[in-house]
Amino acid sequence: MFGILGIVVIFVMVFGGYLLAGGKMGIILASLPFEMMIIGGAAVGAFLIANDISAIKHAAKDIGKVFKGPKWKQSDYRDLLCLLFELIRLARQSPVAVEPHVENPEESEIFGRYPKIQKDREAVDLICDTLRSMSMNYDDPHQVEEVLDKRMEATLHHAMHSSHALQTVADGLPALGIVAAVLGVIKTMGSIDQPPEVLGKLIGGALVGTFLGVFLAYGLVGPMAGKVGAVVEEDRHFYQLIREVLVANLHNHPANICIEVGRQNTPDHMRPSFSDVEEALRNAKSQAA
Incomplete structure (x- = not known):
């Protein structure tokens, strides 16, 4: 919504101001x-040179984040806390009973109550791999925390590639605009014997290249790259919450304390209230019963 609104504001303000100024x-x-063909085509070509096919597909998909915003909403954080509570409580009651849910989350009744989380491979793998390692007696909180930190750092590095790739394109667009402008000047020099009104239009057309390169870089592609990076960072908090709760579980805190640790480590604007979480946990207990 705000992405589309921002683009509309940019075009209205830039070209509206230009028209109002005469x-x-x-x-x-x-x-x-022609200028768009030169600048846009060169930018796309440079992007193809710099990235492999998987990175290109990933970047094309991530552009949608500019308009969709973060994947995880406040209700999803609440659902995640409930899911983790159910799994932790079951694992402490009977380590054997939790194994089917960890080994086959696609058919798990517990995961099935939270379909949006169940469909997210990264979140499910993070939960299941950590719980599975606990069943294998790999339960040193500090070692597990270090493993989770490295895993999440690698995941973030991969997720941020689209933002970096788009920013690289944005950084190159002004220079490509100059290339288009120089070509326009060369074209103008070939018509140097023409009257001033003709030369004026040719020079104006050449300057469109410089304008377009800078406009695309700082008005569209650069902000898009920044937005993609911001959304990735925002969604990262969801996986960070998983880390906090599971590490607290390894310290043998009561299940409700583990959930409270996760709740308090949730960003302010996404953090469910204590009463909301308590009510959701009661509902989860009743469904499990």
Whole structure:
């Protein structure tokens, strides 16, 4: 929503201000297809050179985050706390009973109560791998915490690739705009014997290249790269909550204390209230019963 609104504001303010100042869109519209072909085509080509096919697909998919925003909402954090509570409580009651849920989360009744989390491979793997390691007596809190930190750091590095790739394109666009402008100047020099009104249009068309490169870099692609990175960082808190709760569990805190540790480590704007979590946990207990 805000992504679309931002793009609309950019175009209205830039071109609206230009028109109100007495500018004419004729020269820009006449030059735009060719300048866009040069600048946009070169930017896409450079992007293809710099990235492999998986990174290209990942970046194309991540552009949607500019308009969709973070994947995880406040209700999802509450559901995650309930899911972890059920798994921890069951694991402490009977380590054998939790194994089917950990080994086959796709068919788990507990995971099935939280379908959005169940469909997220990273969250499910993070939970199941950690609980599985506990059943194998790999339960040193400090070692597990270190493993989780390294895993999440690697995941974040991979997730941020799209943002870095888009930012690299944004950094190169002004220079590509200069390339287009220089080509326009070369074209103008070939018509140096023409009258001033013709040369004026040719020079104006050449300058469209410089304008377009800077406009795309700082008005569209750069902000998109920043937004993708911000959304990735925002969604990372969801997986960080898993880490906090499972590490607290390894310290043998009561299950409700583990959940409270996770709740308090949730970002303010996503943190469910204590009463909401308590009510959700009661509902989870009744469903489990």
